[in-house]
Amino acid sequence: KTTHYRHQYPIPAYLIAIAVTNYTVYSHTVANNGNPFEIVNYIYPEDISYAQSRTPITVDIMNLFADLFEPYPYANEKYGHAQFGWGGGMEHTTVSFMGSFSRGLIAHELGHQWFGDKVTCGSWQDIWLNEGFATYLSGLVIEDFDGESDFRTWRQDKIGSITDSPDGSVYVPAQDTTSVNRIFSSRLSYNKGSMVLHMLRKKLGDAIFFQGLKDYLADPTLSYGYAKTPDLIRNMEAAAEGEDLSEFFNDWIYGEGYPRYTIRWNQAGGQSNINVEISQTQSHPSVSFFEAPVPLRINGTQGETLDIVLDNTTNNQAFQPAVGFTVQNIQFDPDYHLISRSNNVVLGTEDFTLDQQFDIYPNPTSGIVNFEKPASINVQNINIYNTLGQLLYSEKYSESIDVSKFSKGILIFQVETSEGVLNKRIVKE
Numbered sequence: 001k002t003t004h005y006r007h008q009y010p011i012p013a014y015l016i017a018i019a020v021t022n023y024t025v026y027s028h029t030v031a032n033n034g035n036p037f038e039i040v041n042y043i044y045p046e047d048i049s050y051a052q053s054r055t056p057i058t059v060d061i062m063n064l065f066a067d068l069f070e071p072y073p074y075a076n077e078k079y080g081h082a083q084f085g086w087g088g089g090m091e092h093t094t095v096s097f098m099g100s101f102s103r104g105l106i107a108h109e110l111g112h113q114w115f116g117d118k119v120t121c122g123s124w125q126d127i128w129l130n131e132g133f134a135t136y137l138s139g140l141v142i143e144d145f146d147g148e149s150d151f152r153t154w155r156q157d158k159i160g161s162i163t164d165s166p167d168g169s170v171y172v173p174a175q176d177t178t179s180v181n182r183i184f185s186s187r188l189s190y191n192k193g194s195m196v197l198h199m200l201r202k203k204l205g206d207a208i209f210f211q212g213l214k215d216y217l218a219d220p221t222l223s224y225g226y227a228k229t230p231d232l233i234r235n236m237e238a239a240a241e242g243e244d245l246s247e248f249f250n251d252w253i254y255g256e257g258y259p260r261y262t263i264r265w266n267q268a269g270g271q272s273n274i275n276v277e278i279s280q281t282q283s284h285p286s287v288s289f290f291e292a293p294v295p296l297r298i299n300g301t302q303g304e305t306l307d308i309v310l311d312n313t314t315n316n317q318a319f320q321p322a323v324g325f326t327v328q329n330i331q332f333d334p335d336y337h338l339i340s341r342s343n344n345v346v347l348g349t350e351d352f353t354l355d356q357q358f359d360i361y362p363n364p365t366s367g368i369v370n371f372e373k374p375a376s377i378n379v380q381n382i383n384i385y386n387t388l389g390q391l392l393y394s395e396k397y398s399e400s401i402d403v404s405k406f407s408k409g410i411l412i413f414q415v416e417t418s419e420g421v422l423n424k425r426i427v428k429e
Contacts, residue, residue, distance in 0.1 A: 008076050010224040011093040012120040019082050024048050028059050032075055040080035054101035055081060061107050064144055065114060068210060070217055073118040093117045104138050111137030119217055122226035124177040128170045129227055132193020139194060155336040162192045163258050163341035166283035170196060170253045195339050196252045202337050203293055204240055212239030229253060247291050257284030261343040264423055267327050274327055276319045278312045279423060280389045288388040289315055295333045300325040315389045360413055364427035367404045378418040385412040403428055
């Protein structure tokens with residue numbers, strides 16, 4: 001007997017598989033606004049009780065994704081799970097192969113039906129359009145089902161993974177497209193891709209972000225077809241009414257690494273504003289500066305709390321946000337919305353007292369720079385950056401440094417001391 005199967009929809013060429021065994025079969029039903037369809041589960045008989053306790057959540061996840069994006073793309077057919085003997089899962093169109101039935105895996109493979117199946121990456125270099133999206137959709141399930149606290153923990157875990165190494169882009173370099181391990185890097189294609197989506201969401205706001213993704217899925221040049229990263233950029237920029245996102249994607253998708261921030265602040269007595277300076281260095285030279293909204297939490301002496309976001313577009317950028325109370329301290333990105341690592345906040349007025357005690361001269365200079373300080377201040381390290389945030393010099397403290405080899409312009413000296421971190425600008429002639 002020969003049986004012919006035909007999809008009612010175009011499907012990606014590589015997302016087809018055949019599984020044959022003595023499956024036990026059961027179904028759930030999705031209401032789909034009066035046009036119901038089945039979620040069919042093909043399970044090993046010995047695992048039926050386990051699976052039946054896990055798969056019903058698929059209906060709720062399906063409804064969430066339909067609300068956020070659009071109805072299930074293959075609703076005239078079905079969705080389903082087929083148990084198989086490997087670890088993880090595979091998002092075959094309309095039936096995902098499943099090595100287990102955790103909620104996270106169910107969400108990830110179901111998310112692919114929108115991002116990966118309906119719109120599929122057009123090259124291995126763009127695999128993040130599949131895997132970064134499916135990973136973020138599993139995070140959206142945590143946000144919706146479990147709340148912000150658990151979603152915060154999810155983001156913290158992702159940032160820890162991403163910044164475990166200083167290099168690596170979300171976009172797969174052409175020379176690495178024959179490396180399965182690089183293409184399917186959990187750190188880059190999955191985790192960094194997902195967090196860049198979250199950062200784009202925070203940059204644009206929920207309304208524009210989700211509208212842009214709806215437009216991307218509905219784009220007639222992409223729908224039930226293939227997309228590359230510029231196609232996503234085009235749809236997101238259109239949703240943002242023409243906002244130029246090229247710098248964001250150049251930094252975070254095509255560039256490697258992540259930023260390290262130093263936040264320097266003070267508040268003069270009686271001021272309702274604070275003075276904030278944001279400096280940054282980069283973990284990899286492929287990016288000269290990471291443009292990003294920088295979240296800060298400002299805590300007052302009487303228990304006040306104010307969350308602000310500063311749009312950081314240049315290095316050593318100064319801000320004067322209004323706070324309306326006496327500030328005790330500032331926390332950098334306490335809710336883990338920004339990919340970064342090894343950040344430093346110089347608290348209160350200590351740094352400005354240090355500024356008066358510690359002298360770097362002559363300024364301007366063409367050669368030797370000298371340091372003068374009280375004996376009570378111990379200096380551990382001297383770092384020198386250019387205005388792009390690139391690290392030029394990092395050594396243990398000495399009383400003078402020859403800067404003649406550096407290019408003309410502004411040099412930022414970062415002095416790590418027992419009393420705090422001092423940042424001073426020196427003009428190199």
